[in-house]
Amino acid sequence: NAGVTQTPKFQVLKTGQSMTLQCAQDMNHNSMYWYRQDPGMGLRLIYYSASEGTTDKGEVPNGYNVSRLNKREFSLRLESAAPSQTSVYFCASSSTTGDIQYFGAGTRLSVL
Amino acid sequence: AQTVTQSQPEMSVQEAETVTLSCTYDTSENNYYLFWYKQPPSRQMILVIRQEAYKQQNATENRFSVNFQKAAKSFSLKISDSQLGDTAMYFCAFCPMGNFNKFYFGSGTKLNVKP
Numbered sequence: 001n002a003g004v005t006q007t008p009k010f011q012v013l014k015t016g017q018s019m020t021l022q023c024a025q026d027m028n029h030n031s032m033y034w035y036r037q038d039p040g041m042g043l044r045l046i047y048y049s050a051s052e053g054t055t056d057k058g059e060v061p062n063g064y065n066v067s068r069l070n071k072r073e074f075s076l077r078l079e080s081a082a083p084s085q086t087s088v089y090f091c092a093s094s095s096t097t098g099d100i101q102y103f104g105a106g107t108r109l110s111v112l
Numbered sequence: 113a114q115t116v117t118q119s120q121p122e123m124s125v126q127e128a129e130t131v132t133l134s135c136t137y138d139t140s141e142n143n144y145y146l147f148w149y150k151q152p153p154s155r156q157m158i159l160v161i162r163q164e165a166y167k168q169q170n171a172t173e174n175r176f177s178v179n180f181q182k183a184a185k186s187f188s189l190k191i192s193d194s195q196l197g198d199t200a201m202y203f204c205a206f207c208p209m210g211n212f213n214k215f216y217f218g219s220g221t222k223l224n225v226k227p
Contacts, residue, residue, distance in 0.1 A: 033215070040220075041206075041217060041219050042116070042203050042216075042217030042218050042219050042220055043157075043205075043217045043219075044217070045215050048215075058215075059216075085210070088155065090157060092157070100159050100162060101147075101149075101157075101159070101215075102159075103149075103156065103157035103158075105154070105155060105156050106155045106156075
């Protein structure tokens, strides 16, 4: 049982490059989330998707876009990466709001 | 605005002893959820325990229990019989009931369990 799978695990980008972080869950969860974790800080919500076909902004959405491709998959796109986006990115899913969130292993992104 | 504060950046405990991690939060909501998550060096975030604000009884999961004081807006985690595998970052988190986009995490407490 894979749970929440994120790819890639590591990525190095140059300023201005674009990339998409992929996330998939196999738990038939309705809700999915993208967070970033900066050194010495807790996770901050970037975007979330309450259900298939819907997305909404979290606390720190600037510089990111998301797509809820289907119930399983929720991708995060950086159109023009900036050094301030260097962080560890976590995807999570839950059955419903307020329910237990299950997290992926994270993607460590460095923007040079 | 909601905030979650963990005032202990780092703590140490001897194996088999008990340790308590502190968390306070600020909110005007009446119904919400509180969580403790564990993040070991592997970076995987793992749920430790969850508390619904409308429940007066403190949540317990094996060696992990909470002391939830709603009036004081306090949500501490007690780990009994500490094990080496408990070494990790611990994050307190808050979520108002029914609001996806307001899931707040504290800055974390690094717990070191010493043999």
